[in-house]
Amino acid sequence: MTHDDATTGTTVPRALVVGEALVDVVRRTDGSVAEHPGGSPMNVAIGLGRLGRGVDLLTWLGDDARGDAVRRHLAASAVRVLKGDTSPASTSVATAILDADGVATYDFDLAWDLPAQWEEPAADPIVVHTGSIAAVLAPGGSAVLRLVAAHRATSTITYDPNLRPALMGTAEATRPRVEALVALADVVKVSDEDLEWLHPGVAPSDIAEEWARLGPGLVVVTHGGDGAFACTAAGVRLAVPAPRVEVADTVGAGDSFMAGLIDGLWSAGLLGANRRGALADVDAATLQRVLARCARIAAITVSRAGANPPSSTELGEG
Template sequence: MAELVDLGADDVLVVGEALVDVVTTADGETHEHPGGSGANVAVALGRLGRPVRYAASYADDARGRSLAAHLAESGVRLACDPHVLARTSTAQATIAADGSAAYVFDLEWKLGEIAVGTPRFVHVGSLAPVLSPGAETVFALLDGLPDGVRVLYDVNMRPTLTGTGQEIVSRIERAAAYADVVKASDEDLETLYPGVGLDDAAARLLALGAGAVAVTRGGDGASWITPSERIDVEAEKVTVVDTIGAGDTFSAGLVDALWDDFERDRREVLAHGVRAAAVTVSRAGANPPTRAELGS
């Protein structure tokens, strides 16, 4: 059994899938990188110096041990015993000439008992609230959170794995209702609500109870949307190697920027997330920056 830490206090609890990315680059080479949306967020926050605990699942196999080492190197602690799977999940990622990634998943999602504690933030994302049986554990966790815990939910849709039917939409909407901030890409919103446009899609999430919607728009930057305003920031100019982990790093950047002041200027919050994600896309795999690399 993996060693667990004491119940957290005033830290961030990240809940989401861990896996190994098997990446085939545009020139045909194949490499393996530890990853998964939740793992990427946890590692990014650890590298930024935030106290972070992580609830996920992987096997006690070679790939699982590589994930465990990757997490530990960035100071990520475990909030549950991850060894509830027979084999560690993988994502076959194929990189196009523009650095974008297409994924094929071999993944199982379930969770052991989570030591929730009293975190300052909870970050939930991607497959965590939509793929059973782990989704049921995630919603039980969200239902039982202590008062005052801030929730950031990253939609990060994976339609090739989950589909896009009404059950998936309903689970995403249910998760959004818990969130102080919903993070989504423009592609996520188009997949979730086809044809309605970015602003109307964000308005639907806000109507469910989300406090704000932070939208990444690739090379066009990012937006912060509430019922009363929309704030846009430009993207950082960078040579893209691949986009693996970019959205996860952006999400971690939001949590980092809001850590000491949840009312911080939203343009500064967005710019911090964009700057962090720009570092990740400039190098191979989900390899988020440290605090020193961001210079902040």
């Protein structure tokens, strides 16, 4: 997706993020309860907006107080919500229960679909991102798969499974959809926890290398506080450490890493369908630099409460 820059007359590339935006109800061990806008794809869109990227979000929000709060949160980070012809009866809710270490487990009250018709920007996005609940949960998951497939001819496709077993059924039932999206994607970011659920007992690096043979140019596996591992279709293999920080909670850490990954590849000139070959051939030095920045972005996010990714100014770039 693009828009015209009125000051220069040039067309500025935009991202399209497709997926759930909802309300996280966070319950802490001290008994406190707080509500925040959430949802993995929404968090990625917020992360991109704070890093200065033009980003549109195609989602499924209710016309209610919670939906309005989510829309205000998105607007504050310059994310444009695409208008659709239909919406759910109420905005979905995810309850995050934090343990003593700030690690979240989730319970959900949600519905997911896409509008039958939605606002169509004038040009194709340079990148389309999806993942998590939106990519799997019926009835919207099948529509997301079709949308991603339709954009592959013009856009880089990025995907984060960000699996929620409480909603997705068994690993055996979920695996075919995940692998279908992996095969369509150019970039996959996945956590070691997701891979352990999908393929118990198999080394995450082995799965990443297998996925890199399915179609993606780049597969990245995050290991929380232990950093990340990446492999490319051309054979680059490398690991990056995670900066040491005091963890407030892990909510949104993977999403902020994903936003940083899209943004870093964008800055390196590796997004867009016409750059698919260059992305697959990315050199180790470029990839190391991009991933080290992703790890720094995620570390800032876990150092403060909630899904609160840093801006480019906080990174010393703006």
